[in-house]
Amino acid sequence: xxxxxxxxxxxxxxxxxxxxxxxxxxxxxxxxxxxxxxxxxxxxxxxxxxxxxxxxxxxxxxxxxxxxxxxxxxxxxxxxxxxxxxxxxxxxxxxxxxxxxxxxxxxxxxxxxxxxxxxxxxxxxxxxxxxxxxxxxxxxxxxxxxxxxxxxxxxxxxxxxxxxxxxxxxxxxxxxxxxxxxxxxxxxxxxxxxxxxxxxxxxxxxxxxxxxxxxxxxxxxxxxxxxx
Amino acid sequence: xxxxxxxxxxxxxxxxxxxxxxxxxxxxxxxxxxxxxxxxxxxxxxxxxxxxxxxxxxxxxxxxxxxxxxxxxxxxxxxxxxxxxxxxxxxxxxxxxxxxxxxxxxxxxxxxxxxxxxxxxxxxxxxxxxxxxxxxxxxxxxxxxxxxxxxxxxxxxxxxxxxxxxxxxxxxxxxxxxxxxxxxxxxxxxxxxxxxxxxxxxxxxxxxxxxxxxxxxxxxxxxxxxxxxxxxxxxxxxxxxxxxxxxxxxxxxxxxxxxxxxxxxxxxxxxxxxxxxxxxxxxxxxxxxxxxxxxxxxxxxxxxxxxxxxxxxxxxxxxxxxxxxxxxxxxxxxxxxxxxxxxxxxxxxxxxxxxxxxxxxxxxxxxxxxxxxxx
Numbered sequence: 001x002x003x004x005x006x007x008x009x010x011x012x013x014x015x016x017x018x019x020x021x022x023x024x025x026x027x028x029x030x031x032x033x034x035x036x037x038x039x040x041x042x043x044x045x046x047x048x049x050x051x052x053x054x055x056x057x058x059x060x061x062x063x064x065x066x067x068x069x070x071x072x073x074x075x076x077x078x079x080x081x082x083x084x085x086x087x088x089x090x091x092x093x094x095x096x097x098x099x100x101x102x103x104x105x106x107x108x109x110x111x112x113x114x115x116x117x118x119x120x121x122x123x124x125x126x127x128x129x130x131x132x133x134x135x136x137x138x139x140x141x142x143x144x145x146x147x148x149x150x151x152x153x154x155x156x157x158x159x160x161x162x163x164x165x166x167x168x169x170x171x172x173x174x175x176x177x178x179x180x181x182x183x184x185x186x187x188x189x190x191x192x193x194x195x196x197x198x199x200x201x202x203x204x205x206x207x208x209x210x211x212x213x214x215x216x217x218x219x220x221x222x223x224x225x226x227x228x
Numbered sequence: 229x230x231x232x233x234x235x236x237x238x239x240x241x242x243x244x245x246x247x248x249x250x251x252x253x254x255x256x257x258x259x260x261x262x263x264x265x266x267x268x269x270x271x272x273x274x275x276x277x278x279x280x281x282x283x284x285x286x287x288x289x290x291x292x293x294x295x296x297x298x299x300x301x302x303x304x305x306x307x308x309x310x311x312x313x314x315x316x317x318x319x320x321x322x323x324x325x326x327x328x329x330x331x332x333x334x335x336x337x338x339x340x341x342x343x344x345x346x347x348x349x350x351x352x353x354x355x356x357x358x359x360x361x362x363x364x365x366x367x368x369x370x371x372x373x374x375x376x377x378x379x380x381x382x383x384x385x386x387x388x389x390x391x392x393x394x395x396x397x398x399x400x401x402x403x404x405x406x407x408x409x410x411x412x413x414x415x416x417x418x419x420x421x422x423x424x425x426x427x428x429x430x431x432x433x434x435x436x437x438x439x440x441x442x443x444x445x446x447x448x449x450x451x452x453x454x455x456x457x458x459x460x461x462x463x464x465x466x467x468x469x470x471x472x473x474x475x476x477x478x479x480x481x482x483x484x485x486x487x488x489x490x491x492x493x494x495x496x497x498x499x500x501x502x503x504x505x506x507x508x509x510x511x512x513x514x515x516x517x518x519x520x521x522x523x524x525x526x527x528x529x530x531x532x533x534x535x536x537x538x539x540x541x542x543x544x545x546x547x548x549x550x551x552x553x554x555x556x557x558x559x560x561x562x563x564x565x566x567x568x569x570x571x572x573x574x575x576x577x578x579x580x581x582x583x584x585x586x587x588x589x590x591x592x593x594x595x596x597x598x599x600x601x602x603x
Contacts, residue, residue, distance in 0.1 A: 048601045057518055057598040078522060085520025092600055096515045100235035109232060110519055157519070169601045 002069055003030035004164050004197050005054060010063035012049055012220075023049045024060070025220040033164055036188050036198045038207060041217035047201045048169060050217065054199065055088055055167045056080045068164055085114055089158030089196070091168035091187065095150040097142040103153045104129070104138040107160060114161035128156040132186065148179035152186065159190055166191050168200040177206065184210050229521070233529040236509050237536060247501040251494055251541025256548045258490030259573055261483045263553060263563035265474070268483075270564055271403040272473050273466040275339065275410070278350045279319075281434035282443040284465040285450060285457045292472035293465065294337065294406055296321045296431035298424075299457055304433050306454045312446035314438040318430035319347040320415045322422030323408070326393075327386040328377035335408040336376075336387075340418025346434050349412055354381055355397025361414045367397035371560050372409035391420045403560050405473060433457075491573075491580050494541060499584025502534050506588040510595060517597035526595070530588050538581035542574050 012024040023046040031037060041047045052058035053065065059074035066072065068087050073079060084090075097106045107125045116124055129135040132152045137145055145153065151171060158166055168187060172180030184200075188210050191198035200207065208214060214225045238244055276284075276293055285307055287297040301318055308316045320340030325333045341348040341360065348357045353370050360367055364384075368376055376385070384394045393411070402410050411421075419425055437446050447459040460468065474480025506513075513526050553563040 052598040052601055055518070057600070081517075081520050081522045083520075084518065088520075090518055090600070092515070096511070096600060098232065098235075098512050098515070100239045100512070101232065105231065105235075109229070113229075113519070113521055113525075161520075 003066075004033040004068055005199075006030040006066045007054065008064045008066075010050070010053060010060045010065065012046070012053065012058070013061045023220050024053075027063070027217075027220070027222045029215065029222055029224075031165075031197045031199065033197055034192065034195050035213055036191060036211045037200070037213040037215060038211040039199060039201045039215045039217065040203065040205070043203075045217045046220045047217050050222075051167055051169055051199070051201050054165075055090060056083050086161060087164050089161070089163035089166045091151070091154050091158050091166070091171045093170040093173050095142070095147075095154040097150060097153055097157070099142050102139050102141055103134065103145070106142070106153065107157055110157050111160045116161075124160060125156075128159055132156045132190075146179075147175050148182060151175065151179075151183045155183070155186055155190060159194055159196075162194060162196075164196050166194075166196045166198045168198070170202055171200060172202065172204060172207070180204070181206070229525050229529045230532065232512075232516070233532045233536070236505060236512070236529075237533050243501070243504075247497070247537060248540045248544060250497050251537060252544025252548065254490045254494035254497065255541045255545025255573075255577055256490075256552075257545075258487045258494070258577070259545060259549045259565070259570065260552060260563055261487035261490065262569060262573060263549060263565045264561070265480060265483045265487075266566065266569065267556075267562045267564040268405060268474065268479070269470050271405045271561075272469050274401075274403060275347065276462060276466050276469065279347050279434055279462070280436070281346060281462055282437045282441075283435035283447045283450065284460050284462060285433035285435065285454065286431070286460070288456065288458045290458060291468070291476070293321065293469040298426070298429035298431065299433070301428045301430045303454055303457055304430065307433055307435055307450050310446065310450045310453050312437050312441035312449060313435055314441075315344070315436040317342045317344050317346045317434050318415060319432045319434055320418040320422075320425065320429075321431040322418060322425055324388045324411070324421040326376055326409075326411070329385075330377065332377075334375065336411045337404060337406060337408045338418050338421045339410055339412050340415035341412065342415050347432075349397075349399030349402055351400040353398045353400050357397065357399075357412075359396035360412055360417070362394075362396060364392050364394055364417060365396040365413065366393040366417070367399050367412040368395060369399050369402040369410060371403060371558070373398070375409055387421045389420065389423055393417075393421070403562070407560075435459075491576055494538075494577060495580030495584040498534065498537050498541065498581045499587060502530065502537065502585055503587045503591070505533065506530055506591050510591070511599070513592060514595050514597050514599045517595060518600045523592065523595075526592050527589060530592055531582070531585055534581050534585035534588070535578065538578050542577055546570070546574075 008028045010024050010027040014021050039047050053060045067083050111121050129138050134149055134152045172183055184207050216223045287299050290296055304316045304318050322338045324336055324338050326336045327333050345357050349367055359365055378395050381395055384392050387393050404410050437443055443461045447461055451459040556562045
């Protein structure tokens, strides 16, 4: 099976000259569809930088990135936007729902941008709201939701356009463990249901049992433990 | 994205309301200044336009319609012999003082008209224009009844040299730019009201051309054949009077400067508000970029907000101007507007708003979508 996401010898440096800091030092890794992976590492190890590069948000200083068999050309901003829109779903640490829109509208604008409209949009949005247990709060504003509800809405938004890659950055960091665990279960369950790769960046070792593949990054170098 | 644009704009309702109100007031300031200018120009050229003459003959170096000097009245007949001239008639424009019943005197501008009524009032509320040919008879405008102390037809007033003037008619729409009300009378009466003129004088000779004749060419022919006069087409006469009052006195420049300031300050206020809104929304825009929205979509969102603010300002200011113009229509200094000038003001205002969006556009172009992981 071809990997859904693959990077080869990814390097990234912040700053120039004497201030230059190598954050990633030749990271190579491949992910298959349907995999659940945890990326861990201490602060400043380069995990968020790697996640940004894998999510086509940051152009690496060197190396090669392939998304769904397509070699990523960092110069083509529109292609990067398309890849993010069609192939990648993001869940951020603080959900980052737009506070000016209701839960339903937050999902609607993303779905519409992904090409859905009319009945198909309604079915997809309503289906996800039901599936994630937040149908009752669809008309509420983000600041009227609990942290857990916000993350559920963010997961729904990430899944809207049926991405093949789901990237999550510290999705439980702003939640207590009870809600955090529920969010992790939800992410794993939904990623499996959609057949998408799930890559989660975290500090939280309590998440380890929920993921099949564990990656560690230290000083810009990637190590891997495979759970049988 | 339009939904996002609208919601971001309305997110802080008080800021939105005050910005819209401010932009509306600034647009009103601009349009009112231009409206005032148009009103002044119409007032300055009011009588000239309504004479329906093609050419004006006057003393050389005449600066404005209001300040004509005497020319011999027989220029009327001399001009009549020039090829292309169909009709000529004299008009007298002079000054006098009007004594009100309370003894107060005010300056009035005397317009003496001849038998064909050229240069006379064009809209009567009471009485007939022809009545000015009765001895010591005048027509005054309804706008200045209070100023002149006139309460009804038939009242008699004293003018300069103890001459008397009986009000035989009340006309409408004859405003004056000089603040001295117009008093219409016959040429013969006019000579008694302004003693600086003689019986065989006129201030202007008004010429109507034969159908099909080119007024410019006829004016040049008259100037060549009739001595001691200057011949201007009606349009040139209006331009000269407007230039005298608006440029010569600096008044036009003053109101235009205020109008331009209104547009520029409007652009700055709109641009600054938009910049603040954009700055506050950078996180949201970064999220949208990360979710696959293009930079072009975000730019369209910001520019749409700029246009919406500008359009609301124009609507609010335009409505306020409409109300002001209606209220001022029956005053000596009306605010007036033409569709073309209004459209031009709207266009300038919108262009300035777009220029004011420049900083916001630059900010959007620099958003790094990767910040979503650093929040």
